[in-house]
Amino acid sequence: MTYSIADLQYLMARLRDPDTGCPWDLKQTFSSVVPYTLEEVYELVDAIEQGDQEQIRQELGDVLFQVIFYSQLAAESEQFSFSDVVSDIVAKLLRRHPHVFPSGELNSQRSLDAPADEAIKARWEEIKQQEREQKAQHSAMDDVPRALPALTRATKLQKRAAQQGFDWLELKQVIGAFRAEIDELEEAIAMADSRAVADEMGDVLFSAVNVARHLNLDAEAVTRGACDKFERRFRFVEQRCQESGVFAGKGELNSQMELFWNEAKAAGL
Incomplete structure (x- = not known):
């Protein structure tokens, strides 16, 4: 059976039903859900980097559920709805892509003479600056989230x-x-x-x-790559230590462990 966004919204509402809902879901707030949101996003990133299409599909669903969860919480307090979220993002993307939607309407189309990439980038930044000014954000730094990695x-x-x-x-x-x-x-x-x-x-x-x-x-991406490389090489060192009976405990770097590390590097790990 195939389900829809409407089904997911209904499921979320049922989970939050005060009488028959899930006790765990009923306890949640915007703040309490944040750690799970971050975890789900990182799991999606990991699936993308692994190139696992089935896992990407699953993790996208988990991320989507986070959006539905927050929207349900907001709807219950009459702040905004999921429809408001969708409408806002469509309006923002229309506004930021005048080179695709020249009139700002979904059915409008640009001419075949596309503007140069630099012109598009400059216009994008100009539009974002206008948005900052509307939000009374006067510094170029104002809307860079502090919670980012x-x-x-x-x-x-x-x-x-x-x-x-x-x-x-x-x-x-x-x-x-x-x-x-x-x-x-x-x-x-x-x-x-x-x-x-x-x-x-x-x-x-x-x-x-x-x-x-x-x-x-991308500093984040290359650092993750360095972490992965270190992990591969250290696992190799651990394996060689076990095979050779070398004690890998606390203290200074064991010369034999360093030799194994160099073996891992030479092997292209």
Whole structure:
């Protein structure tokens, strides 16, 4: 049997029925659902990176359910409905794509002479700036969510600053700034100033994100890739330690473990 959005909305309403609903669902609030939303989004990202189409389909359903859940909570307090959510996003996308919908209506079509990519990007940013002004957001930084993963937020903040002309022009300048931050970190470590060390360590990571941005790399994605690579190699080290009877406990890096690590690198893990 195939179900529809209307069926999902009905199911959600039943889960929240005060008399016959699910006790767990009835306890939930906007704030309490947030951790589950984040978890579902990360599971979707993981399925996409794995290229597992069946899992992507399942995880998309889980993410959609989060939207339905929040909409139900809002409807119960008469704040807004799922239909309002849909209407708002359609209106926003129409407004932000005048190169596709020139009159701002769904049935309008652009001419075959498409504007250049740079012109589209510039118009997109102009429209977003107008939206910020309507929301009384006067800084380019105003609508960058604080809850974003740190690397993603750093990238967005840097891009916003770059749009205002606050950016290095050459990659060598970016790398030079990165090296300067490492020097400052080493100075703080030498001074044994824990607060300064934490501050400078943050600057090093922020500057590393800037290097990635100038290389047209997604800092979040490449860091996840580095995590995956480390995990593969360390699992290899663990396996070789077990096979060789090498004790892999706490303490300094065992020379044999380092040898196994180099084996993993040589094997392309």
